[in-house]
Amino acid sequence: MQTKLEGKRHSGYVKGKTYNMSLIIILFLLFGTTQTQRTTPDIMMQYFQRQLQQLEGRMNRCEQDFQQFGQKMYDVFKEIHGQTNKMNVLRSEVKGHVDTVAMRLDRVERDVEYLQNNIPEIAHVEIEDSLLEHQVKEAKLKKSVIPEDKDCSSVLTGIKSLKIVKKAGDTTGSWMKDPTKGHVIYSGFVYYHLADTINEILKVHLSNRTVTDRLLLPGAGRMPAYSLNTNTLLDLAVDEMGLWSIHADPDFGGNLVITKLDHNSLAVEHTWDTNCDSRNAEASFMICGVLYVVYNSDYGGRSSIQCVFDIHDTIYTESTPEVFFPKRYTSHSALCYHPQDKQLYAWDDGYQTIYKLDMKKVTMT
Structure with a gap:
């Protein structure tokens, strides 16, 4: 009898121990599943946040590069515009110098032509007489520009x-x-x-x-x-x-x-x-x-x-x-x-x- 009772006790103990282990395993699985369910979204959110931050950084760098490129293009255009203006000024200056030389050359040619046409044939008359005559002609030219109907007295x-x-x-x-x-x-x-x-x-x-x-x-x-x-x-x-x-x-x-x-x-x-x-x-x-x-x-x-x-x-x-x-x-x-x-x-x-x-x-x- 005692042996049977002990066997039953031992059998009950084993069953109780087995039940407790099963319960622990179930709780562990439930707890582990809950933690996994909670942890996976957080990891995904962190991953997406890192990706968005990297994308935002690349966009910022791209925008900065674009602004720098635009500024360089503006500087190049400004430099070209300035050089063009300088070339136009130099061209006008050269044109002015050429016109000045042409005007002075024309004056010289007119004076030479006058002297050639008005040097007297008499050898003993000096050149000063022709120059004086030229000055008289110049004086007449100056007076001739006064309008007759204007009072300049x-x-x-x-x-x-x-x-x-x-x-x-x-x-x-x-x-x-x-x-x-x-x-x-x-x-x-x-x-x-x-x-x-x-x-x-x-x-x-x-x-x-x-x-x-x-x-x-x-x-x-x-x-x-x-x-x-x-x-x-x-x-x-x-x-x-x-x-x-x-x-x-x-x-x-x-x-x-x-x-x-x-x-x-x-x-x-x-x-x-x-x-x-x-x-x-x-x-x-x-x-x-x-x-x-x-x-x-x-x-x-x-x-x-x-x-x-x-x-x-x-x-x-x-x-x-x-x-x-x-x-x-x-x-x-x-x-x-x-x-x-x-x-x-x-x-x-x-x-x-x-x-x-x-x-x-x-x-x-």
């Missing part, structure tokens, strides 16, 4: 008064009144120096705004016409005789050169080398074929007319007194003479100013 002797019209604000500017400075309005057309060119003058019809003619003025635009107004390379003016251009010539010591232009065709009628220096000059204007140059200082002061050049040789420029302007502001960026009302229209440091002139009758010889 007076010269400027002083500034009578001034009137300030308004303050515009900008230190540089022009009236845009017929005529104006640097660009003139004359007989229904506007004449102006084309920007970014050395010496090109355009003639534009005011009504239909079309370019009707253009001129490359020989020798102009290689230096500022006035050292105190460096933006003006080529100036234009109108007086009783018509249309004029004014520029400084570095081959002539920086002195001013005036050219009479045909306002219809823009053809050059005649050119005069003056004794008026462009240094410390701020502006100039023409009255009846007489050039009046206004000077000042770098720091601004009282403007004055210190140089006069008369193409008719009727004014003794060496004895001409210095004409002072009334002291107002700094300096003139523009001065233009109106041949109808015979007044000066000025731009004085942002102030639009009108000057009335003192004129004196002279005898034309």
